[in-house]
Amino acid sequence: MKLRQSLHEAFLLIIAAVFLGAAYTFVTHQGFFLKTQAVQPAAASTMEMITLAAAKDLFESNNSIFIDARHEFDYQAGHIRGAVNIPLKMFDAQFTLLNKISKDKVLIVYCDGAECNSSIELAVKLTDSGFTNVKVFFGGWQEWNSAGLPIEK
Numbered sequence: 001m002k003l004r005q006s007l008h009e010a011f012l013l014i015i016a017a018v019f020l021g022a023a024y025t026f027v028t029h030q031g032f033f034l035k036t037q038a039v040q041p042a043a044a045s046t047m048e049m050i051t052l053a054a055a056k057d058l059f060e061s062n063n064s065i066f067i068d069a070r071h072e073f074d075y076q077a078g079h080i081r082g083a084v085n086i087p088l089k090m091f092d093a094q095f096t097l098l099n100k101i102s103k104d105k106v107l108i109v110y111c112d113g114a115e116c117n118s119s120i121e122l123a124v125k126l127t128d129s130g131f132t133n134v135k136v137f138f139g140g141w142q143e144w145n146s147a148g149l150p151i152e153k
Helices: 002-028 041-045 052-061 072-077 118-128 140-146
Strands: 048-050 064-068 106-110 134-137
Touching: 048 052, 052 064, 052 106, 052 134, 052 140, 106 118, 106 140, 118 134, 134 140
Parallel strands: 048 134, 064 106, 106 134
Antiparallel strands: none
């Protein structure tokens, strides 16, 4: 009888976990519910992709701005030290913040890592808005954090 009750409780916990996971990915538009826009091939091909070493050098130069394209929840959980959070879907709402940045400032855009294209899409939007020195750190948060480089939470 106790085994049956334990199995029933385990089943209910699994169902709850699946539901909560699905709800989280739905709210944050990640995973199965990822909403991406097609990136224009010409614009994406002109984006300068930089390595972890190049991103680290630019970070240490203090002459660039890192822009985190992830959802605010993920940004709050941890991000590259000093990075500004401009989620892709909030680009238009954050445009007043961007107006305070010089159009020739070095901008390094990143998101979660290789499986995330938000950094590329945001970089295209920034370039289309007149920013002339936009780079994409495609390794993103995962690579930076794994390397033990400076972060904030």
